[in-house]
Amino acid sequence: MFSWDDIGVFLALYRERTTGRAANARGVSQPTIVRRIAALENDLGLALFERSPTGLMPTDAAHGLYASAQRIERSVCEFTAEVDGLTGAEVNLIRLTFLDHFEQLLIPVLRDFRSRWPRVQTQLLASDHIYDLARGEADIGVRGRDRPTSDELIVRQLPPSGWTIYASAHSSAEERPRAPADVAGHPIALVGGVPATLPVYLWLEEFASSGPPPARCNNYRAIKSLVASGSVLSALPCTIGDGDSDLVRCFPPLEEWDVPIYLIGRRAILRRPPARDLFDSIAAHFDRHPELLMGVR
Structure with missing residues (x-):
């Protein structure tokens, strides 16, 4: 059998x-x-x-x-x-998954967590791959867009991810758009796959039909490189764009481009004190510093 x-x-x-x-x-x-x-x-x-x-x-x-x-x-x-x-078995490994540009934001949390729980190992799953927490592929996750509804998960909403249009920091102020309406006519880059349906990329797509043919990229890293080179403008989350000295905002993030961000934990693993401590610490960190996700406005 x-x-x-x-x-x-x-x-x-x-x-x-x-x-x-x-x-x-x-x-x-x-x-x-x-x-x-x-x-x-x-x-x-x-x-x-x-x-x-x-x-x-x-x-x-x-x-x-x-x-x-x-x-x-x-x-x-x-x-x-x-x-x-x-x-009374101890949790000695916590698997934390997040998008691969979030790791720098979590360093202070992970440093403090290690000082409190030196015997607990934190495995970082930084990837574009979506790990399924409900079926046990990871324990805690930071996710964007859709709020999970599984009974196996505890979900907490974090400050939203802010987005705006970036240009090369090596361009002159006169070469950059100063408002959304000024983006028309500039060469732009767009992303493929699921991110293409984010509000800011749908907005940028409108310019693709009337302006120069857009560059098509398969991830944010490719977009960042093209923007830094000065060949295009494009949209990026503030978590990526604001920390890159080769990029500069064209104008502040717009609320209508915000993307919801959720902290998710497996209900079973959060019964254990170390995992619950890490979950609550991540939530408190972003509650105290919403600008890390939203960008300074």
């Missing part, structure tokens, strides 16, 4: 779609993933995945089982947390 580990392998393959990535997610070897999923399919009498040029594709049976497998996963996480609470 199958076990929880088999269901964990199924979930990893369903989410990652290759045996290599699933092996990394589970912390096991690739042959182990292949062997365990074959054994699970044999036990169930169902084909769960089909091979394709792009990886493993879930079958209709896999789609049908996914929601139930997720519920089992969450129950296991809750059960483990309850056992830790009853046995």
